Amino acid sequence: MERIASKVILLWGVRRAILAILAGALGALALPPFSFIGALFVSFTLLVWLMDGAASAPGTGFFARWRSNFWLGWLFGFGYFVAGLWWLGNALLVDAEGFAWALPLAIFGLPACLAIFWGLATWLAGCLWSDGFGRLAALAVGFGLAEWLRGFLFTGFPWNTIGYGVMPIPLMMQSAGPIGIFGVSTLAVFVLSAPALLGTRRGLAGGLTLAAVLAAAHLGYGAYRLSAAPAPAPAVDAQGEQPLAVRIVQPVIDQARKMDNSDRVSVFEEHLALSALPPKDGARRPDVIIWPETSVPFILTQNRDGLTRIGDMLSDGQILIAGVVRAEDAVPGQPPRYYNSIYAIDSQGQIIGAVDKVHLTPFGEYLPFEDLLNSWGIGNVVEMPGGFTAGTRHALMTLPSGRSFYPLICYEAIFPDEIEPLVAGAAALLNVTNDGWFGDTPGPYQHFQQARLRAVENGIPLIRSANNGISGVVDAFGRVEQGLALNQKGVIDATLGGSPVPVWDSYGRQTHFWLIVVALFLIAGISRFGFKFRLN
CATH class of the missing domain: 3.60.110.10 (Carbon-nitrogen hydrolase)
Known part of the structure; x- marks a missing residue:
């Protein structure tokens, strides 16, 4: 892992850009109908190493690194959204005579616009980048806020938000109840990025421990919720009314x-x-x-x-x-x-x-x-x-x-x-x-x-x-x-039939999302500007 990480970190120029696009495109395999979660682990691990390379590049100034981080996120997002949304072009082929000319706009134009949000995510993460597992928290904060903004800016288009890639089955869906899709997406980025620590060895013990706790909580809460699911509704309820x-x-x-x-x-x-x-x-x-x-x-x-x-x-x-x-x-x-x-x-x-x-x-x-x-x-x-x-x-x-x-x-x-x-x-x-x-x-x-x-x-x-x-x-x-x-x-x-299942309301989910963002921001900020989180 360390040798692979070193090669990725040292990439520059066109090869670095191509890898960023391919890494994002690979992550789209976590979406239906494929639902291969492992693809996202590889994608975000590569993204962390690419950002490590931008942060450690010699002779680059503060603003140059910001610009480099933005373009890394944009290229990564462009690959993800093209691979995940190419099918939108099919709608234009229903009336090909009138709309086939717009295929490039649907297949590449929309992803190029959506990728701006991910460019902003890595730009923000770059501002808080460090050499410990705090940089994973920074990346999670950046992507969490970017996905939240993508949900409503310019009428919103939160299609294929990252969190959907880690919720392919009901066991892994239940966390959306208390923290919503944006909360799941934020924490998911931290967990998905954690393998990058194996390649750099900085903050390894603390980062992997926190990632393991979050993953276990995600699965454990899902198992608890499903085990507490009520029995199927009876043929006639207590009031003598049949199910619809x-x-x-x-x-x-x-x-x-x-x-x-x-x-x-x-x-x-x-x-x-x-x-x-x-x-x-x-x-x-x-x-x-x-x-x-x-x-x-x-x-x-x-x-x-x-x-x-x-x-x-x-x-x-x-x-x-x-x-x-x-x-x-x-x-x-x-x-x-x-x-x-x-x-x-x-x-x-x-x-x-x-x-x-x-x-x-x-x-x-x-x-x-x-x-x-x-x-x-x-x-x-x-x-x-x-x-x-x-x-x-x-x-x-x-x-x-x-x-x-x-x-x-x-x-x-x-x-x-x-x-x-x-x-x-x-x-x-x-x-x-x-x-x-x-x-x-x-x-x-x-x-x-x-x-x-x-x-x-x-x-x-x-x-x-x-x-x-x-x-x-x-x-x-x-x-x-x-x-x-x-x-x-x-x-x-x-x-x-049956009764609604008690869950947090929208206000509660939004509150929990912001608490997650604040907690990760504090971890990233302390790692960047204060003492280093090195527990290994």
Whole structure:
């Protein structure tokens, strides 16, 4: 290890830059569908040694080292985000004639922007760099703050936050309950970087001991939480009420078909046919049927026949929750406003509830700097006059039975800090999405994992309906109770019962995150400016 570390530390110029990119790209193997955690240990170990080289390079001044550290983080992040997000380009190939020219922007442009956050992470870490295990704490603080900022700056895009790479299974997901994804990410960087100490021998005993304690706490807490999980809900609860029976529809409609106006009727009929299938294996008739995001291929309020067909398909008392485009008349002389929404529709074909998507997708559902970009011939991927309009607030979808769902439409599920306290009154999170834009790529797997973590953080189950997958029912501990694989057409019949699992609320998780940052900052600061942490 010491010989490898020495070679990496002494690298310079182009070879150093190439290794930084490759190290970041390797780390993306920890993300779904691969979930190889070991890749992140190698990635961050190499990053520490590369930063050691920048810090010890002869003849470099203070500001030169800062600049070098920033570019190291940027190159590392560029490799990670290209390897982890290349599949975004698949959405542009759905209408290749209009958008294929933008492939380089999707595959390389977005990662280049996201990598700035990681450049800032290593820049900050470089300010606190030392020769003991305090430098691992500095790196953890830098990345923790960078990932937190990435969650909300410029509308936010916390996709593939580092912490997801160390939470591939429910045992390793439970730490998200008390400290959230950003707290897990911060501590994970410290643990993932710890093998670097084997190559430099400075701060070895103290650093490995602390890393081992953190890893053991992560796994131990997960085992404790799962061992304390309540038994499955009884067929009838104490009040004599049956658990809610839910049917999730996964139609697997190719995105090109969804965009073809001439095929809308057959697309609609496929959803109806799957919804009307008899329950399997003696399952109860569903109380609620759930369709994916934008599953209704026309404006439902302008198509009375569509509502009639839905009413005819539903039995008395059944409810359909469907992803729709909702139109709302604007001021006279202006085009309608369009919302990415869900409707609740009863067996009479009446719309009895609606919730709009609040956090829209840039360049997909709306165009930043629209007038300027339109003048350059750049438009939305989703064709809609004026784009979509954002909903004003998150709201529960409450059923006639009194049960409520907390809707997360599409990628709203990746924003943990945007889930409002009213989620405590919901029976489940409801994530409807259309990942058909991304085909058979890592994207749907990554999206599903992030939605699962929202269930763990909030202590309530998740119901997920995705056009081409991955759909499923996930319990409050992140365990998949039932699911349909990617591109597997069919339905899921499940029951939803039991009580919410007590967890820390969003304020508590944020408080714990900041306590972690402060503690690691103190370790890094004392190591840099005070006595050295050398316990070996």
